[in-house]
Amino acid sequence: MHIKSMAEYAANGESPEVLFWVGCAGSFDQRAQRITKAFAQILDKVGVKFAILGKEEMCTGDPARRAGNEFLFQMMAYNNIQTLNMYGVQKIVTACPHCFNILKNEYPPLGGTYEVIHHTTFLQQLINDGRVRLKEGGDFKGKKITYHDSCYLGRGNNIYEAPREVLKALDVELVEMKRCRTNGLCCGAGGAQMFKEDEPGNTRINFERSSEALETGATVIAANCPFCTTMLMDGVKNKEKEDSVMVLDIAEMVARSLAD
Amino acid sequence: MQVIQQIFFILCVGVAVYFFSKKVGEIRRNIKLGKDEDLSNEPGARWRNMVLMALGQKKMFKKPIPAVLHFAVYAGFIIINIEILEIILDGVLGKHRLFAPMLGGLYSFLVGFFEVLAVLVWLACAVFLVRRNVLKVKRLNQHELDGWPKNDANLILSTEIVLMTLFLMMNTADLVLQTRGVAHYTITEPFWISQNFTGLFEGLSTGTLIAIERTGWWLHIIGVLGFMVYLPYSKHLHIVLAFPNAYYTRLQPKGEMDNMKAIQNEVLYMMQPELAPPADAAAAPQGFGAKDVKDLSWKNLLDAYSCTECGRCTAACPANITGKKLSPRKIMMDTRDRLEEVGRNINKNKGQFVDDGKTLVHDYITTEELRACTTCQACVEACPVGIEPLDIIHELRRYLVMEESNSPQEWNMMFGNIENNMAPWKFSPDERDKWAEEMANA
Numbered sequence: 291m292h293i294k295s296m297a298e299y300a301a302n303g304e305s306p307e308v309l310f311w312v313g314c315a316g317s318f319d320q321r322a323q324r325i326t327k328a329f330a331q332i333l334d335k336v337g338v339k340f341a342i343l344g345k346e347e348m349c350t351g352d353p354a355r356r357a358g359n360e361f362l363f364q365m366m367a368y369n370n371i372q373t374l375n376m377y378g379v380q381k382i383v384t385a386c387p388h389c390f391n392i393l394k395n396e397y398p399p400l401g402g403t404y405e406v407i408h409h410t411t412f413l414q415q416l417i418n419d420g421r422v423r424l425k426e427g428g429d430f431k432g433k434k435i436t437y438h439d440s441c442y443l444g445r446g447n448n449i450y451e452a453p454r455e456v457l458k459a460l461d462v463e464l465v466e467m468k469r470c471r472t473n474g475l476c477c478g479a480g481g482a483q484m485f486k487e488d489e490p491g492n493t494r495i496n497f498e499r500s501s502e503a504l505e506t507g508a509t510v511i512a513a514n515c516p517f518c519t520t521m522l523m524d525g526v527k528n529k530e531k532e533d534s535v536m537v538l539d540i541a542e543m544v545a546r547s548l549a550d
Numbered sequence: 551m552q553v554i555q556q557i558f559f560i561l562c563v564g565v566a567v568y569f570f571s572k573k574v575g576e577i578r579r580n581i582k583l584g585k586d587e588d589l590s591n592e593p594g595a596r597w598r599n600m601v602l603m604a605l606g607q608k609k610m611f612k613k614p615i616p617a618v619l620h621f622a623v624y625a626g627f628i629i630i631n632i633e634i635l636e637i638i639l640d641g642v643l644g645k646h647r648l649f650a651p652m653l654g655g656l657y658s659f660l661v662g663f664f665e666v667l668a669v670l671v672w673l674a675c676a677v678f679l680v681r682r683n684v685l686k687v688k689r690l691n692q693h694e695l696d697g698w699p700k701n702d703a704n705l706i707l708s709t710e711i712v713l714m715t716l717f718l719m720m721n722t723a724d725l726v727l728q729t730r731g732v733a734h735y736t737i738t739e740p741f742w743i744s745q746n747f748t749g750l751f752e753g754l755s756t757g758t759l760i761a762i763e764r765t766g767w768w769l770h771i772i773g774v775l776g777f778m779v780y781l782p783y784s785k786h787l788h789i790v791l792a793f794p795n796a797y798y799t800r801l802q803p804k805g806e807m808d809n810m811k812a813i814q815n816e817v818l819y820m821m822q823p824e825l826a827p828p829a830d831a832a833a834a835p836q837g838f839g840a841k842d843v844k845d846l847s848w849k850n851l852l853d854a855y856s857c858t859e860c861g862r863c864t865a866a867c868p869a870n871i872t873g874k875k876l877s878p879r880k881i882m883m884d885t886r887d888r889l890e891e892v893g894r895n896i897n898k899n900k901g902q903f904v905d906d907g908k909t910l911v912h913d914y915i916t917t918e919e920l921r922a923c924t925t926c927q928a929c930v931e932a933c934p935v936g937i938e939p940l941d942i943i944h945e946l947r948r949y950l951v952m953e954e955s956n957s958p959q960e961w962n963m964m965f966g967n968i969e970n971n972m973a974p975w976k977f978s979p980d981e982r983d984k985w986a987e988e989m990a991n992a
Contacts, residue, residue: 293986312982314973323985330989344983348972356925357961358839358947360810362968364817395806400814441926446805472931473612476868481925485974486960489922492873499868 291334295344296377306341308412309379311393313386314349315516321523322516328545329385329409335548336421340383346373352388355396357482364400367392371402385409385541387442387515388480394447408443410453410514410540417459417544424459428547431461436508438467438499438522439474440515453514456540460547465506475499479517500525504535511537552644559641559771566775573782577855580893584848589798596797599936603796609934613862616681619674623710626671627789630664630717637771647724650736662742665721668714669743675707675714682707689861694880699785699859706786713773720766722747723759730756788858792935795856798849799936804927807944812836839948842909843889846945853937854885863929863939869922876922878929878939884914885942911946917956920946 299306310333316326333340351366374382382404384390394406407415416422437457443449450471457464469475478488478495488494500522503511511526513519516539523537589596602608607624610617639648650657682690682703690703721744727735729748751759781787819826840846863878864870870877888910896903911920920943929939950956957965964974972979 291992292990293983295983312985314975317982317985318973318975318977326985327989330986342983342986344986345979347982348979349968349974351968353964353974354968355807356944356947357957357964358944358949358951359957359965360813360838360948361817361952362965364810364813366968366972368817368821391803391805395803396809399809441924441928442805445927445931447803473866473928475871476924476926476928478868478872478924481923482961482964483924485964486921486958488872489869489874489876489918491869491922495868495872495924498872 291331293330293334294341296341296346296379297344299341300377305378307339308341308381308383308407309374309377310340310342311382311384311386311389312342312347313384313389313516315520316385317347319516319520321520325385325516325519325539325541328539329541331545332413332416332422332541332548336416338416338421343373348373350389350392352392353482353485355392356480367397367400367402371397371400374402374404379404381405381407383407383409383412385514385516385539387440387446388517391442391446408447408449408452408514410443410456411449413540413544414452414455414459417456422544423549424544424547425549428460430510430543430547433462433510434465434506434508435462435510435512436465436467436503436506437470437512438477438503438514438518439471440513440518441474441476441480443514444474445472453512453540456544457512460543462510465508467502467506469502475502477515477518477521479521484517484521494525496521496525497528500529504529504531509535510543511535512543513537513539515539556642556644562772562775563638563641566779569779570782573779576893576897577782577787579896580889581848581851581855583844583889583892584846584851585844587847587849589800589849592801595801599799599801600793600797603799603934603936604792607934609932612932619677622667622670622674623678624789626667626674627710630667630671633661633664633717634771634774637767637774641771646734647736647738650738655739658739658741661721661738665718665741665743668717672711672714675710679704679707679711689865692861692864692877692879694877694883695859695861699883702784702786703859706784709773709777713770713777716766716770716773718744718747720763720770723751723763723766726751726754727756727759727763732756732760785858788856788935791852791856795852796936798852800938800941804930808941810838810948813838837949838952839950840942840945841911841949841953843885843892844903845949846885846910846942850885850938850942850945851889853939853942854882854889856935857882857886857937858935859883860934862932862934863937866928866932868924868926868928874919874922875916876919878943880919881915881939881942882937885910888914911949915946917950920950921958923947 296309310330312326315322348370349366350370351363354366355363382393384393384406387408390406390408393404397403413422417424435457437454439450454464475498476495477499503522504526511522513522519537519539526532526535526537607617607621610620636647636649640646653660681687721741724735725740725744726748728737751762837845843851857879859879861879867876867878892903895906923940923943925940927940967974967976971977
């Protein structure tokens with residue numbers, strides 16, 4: 291399968307239906323690359339005409355901005371907006387809620403206005419439109435699954451239902467954690483915490499959240515963010531439950547359940 | 551004698567109003583020390599927030615038990631204060647139960663209704679005291695509340711109980727005096743609650759009863775006036791400021807951070823020097839982020855005065871839950887404490903702030919606290935009156951990183967990687983689409 295870049299589309303005088311903004315985690319992190327590949331595979335399978343920026347994509351500047359380095363954020367944003375506007379990008383889908391939030395909410399005041407969709411919303415739309423068709427009795431049917439709301443999709447942008455709708459379409463038995471939706475507990479990665487050690491405390495935030503997820507008795511913890519996925523996997527490993535409990539992105543779950 | 555009472559009463563009201571207005575004026579001035587921020591857009595949505603959050607206490611009902619109790623105190627407080635109108639008119643005019651003859655049966659109904667509310671307030675405050683001091687609910691017993699904040703809370707609750715007791719006691723004595731046909735005591739229908747307690751007072755002499763009734767009346771109104779003077783010094787100020795604060799709370803998505811136009815322009819001129827305006831040597835160098843309260847926006851400062859230290863933010867904070875030093879409530883308390891300190895400094899120095907060598911960051915809020923935040927917005931979501939501790943954290947972080955270059959080593963590496971490799975990790979930008987090549991080859 292060949293994934294075309296914006297440059298290739300432009301060279302042929304064509305434009306894609308949507309730009310897939312992969313993000314740094316999705317591009318470089320080995321665990322997150324599996325999410326990227328799963329999502330690309332779904333898009334390809336159902337015939338969505340999509341492009342990536344490839345080597346022209348840069349960090350959105352999110353971790354720099356959250357840490358307080360506005361200058362670096364503005365530089366990254368300037369460069370990315372130049373690229374996106376040069377290609378006349380209209381619609382962006384991304385599998386990272388941090389990229390989603392910043393592209394959707396924080397680029398417009400800087401001159402970069404696009405229709406930005408998180409991949410779980412996009413998947414829900416594809417399922418509703420009948421473009422994504424799921425296997426009868428797929429891998430997750432009837433399985434006890436809990437869903438972790440990422441901060442920047444949930445509280446940050448009030449998207450709570452789309453990912454749950456996708457899980458419903460997979461026929462799972464959704465069990466909620468005590469702290470869910472608006473009360474969802476962070477995985478501990480946001481605000482540039484991913485890139486530094488925790489401040490001194492009793493425990494790590496991801497351990498706390500993973501324990502809560504494990505208490506539901508779910509065999510899969512569904513996530514919508516590459517950082518949450520990493521944090522929760524570490525937490526599950528810490529409890530030595532990695533053999534019985536999987537942490538999966540919703541795109542990975544859909545990719546495994548596609549009808550032939 | 552009556553005239554002396556009237557003069558004394560008017561004096562009490564005057565003194566209370568004077569001190570209350572003076573402090574309110576200072577708070578207004580302190581809030582205006584903050585930077586300008588235009589929050590006048592979408593008045594419709596803002597009124598809606600005020601009605602739902604402040605008046606309707608929508609977010610309080612996430613925790614139903616304290617919400618119901620709080621609602622009783624709140625409704626009681628607002629409605630019983632209608633009675634204050636009569637008390638003030640009686641006091642000024644030297645009358646007793648001025649409205650009774652005008653309203654007839656309705657009067658007794660109203661007073662009876664106030665009495666029911668008074669009992670509810672009494673009970674709710676008692677339960678609140680138990681929650682704080684006996685059950686020791688975690689969020690009401692954390693470190694940042696040690697000392698004055700705990701005393702403040704207990705003082706408010708005890709005062710409410712005393713005021714309600716005085717109100718009921720005064721009515722009970724009044725009813726007994728009415729049955730004895732004592733002059734001045736207008737005959738009313740029995741009041742719903744106090745009529746059940748008249749037995750306690752029947753053995754007392756008329757003189758004693760008048761003393762009890764008058765003492766109850768005076769202590770009640772002096773208590774209310776004292777409470778008014780005390781209010782702007784207390785966390786209890788939220789009963790007033792919850793309304794403007796809910797009105798001015800941010801409307802954009804919680805995930806959105808405010809743009810810094812100054813830095814946006816700086817980057818723009820660096821990239822496209824032809825757009826840069828001619829250098830203005832006279833322009834004062836501008837600091838980035840917030841080092842002290844005056845660098846925050848007026849809304850951040852209004853937030854600080856609106857906070858009643860309930861700790862819902864801290865109870866929801868992932869950093870605090872896992873034992874880190876960060877507590878969003880402490881961020882708000884520190885901001886208010888520092889702002890009050892700056893205000894006292896201004897009062898002392900004839901309206902000018904004289905540098906005291908202190909700042910909000912470092913002297914009140916440490917880097918360790920600021921660095922523990924995951925920006926998850928749980929504190930903002932939790933606040934029943936629309937306070938945004940995260941906004942202050944963002945501004946202080948901006949100051950630390952951009953003015954002091956004060957960031958952990960790992961963050962400096964992350965910044966370096968973003969700058970050089972266009973990703974927060976040390977990967978070559980050439981490998982960004984390696985996953986796509988792998989898929990092509992699969």
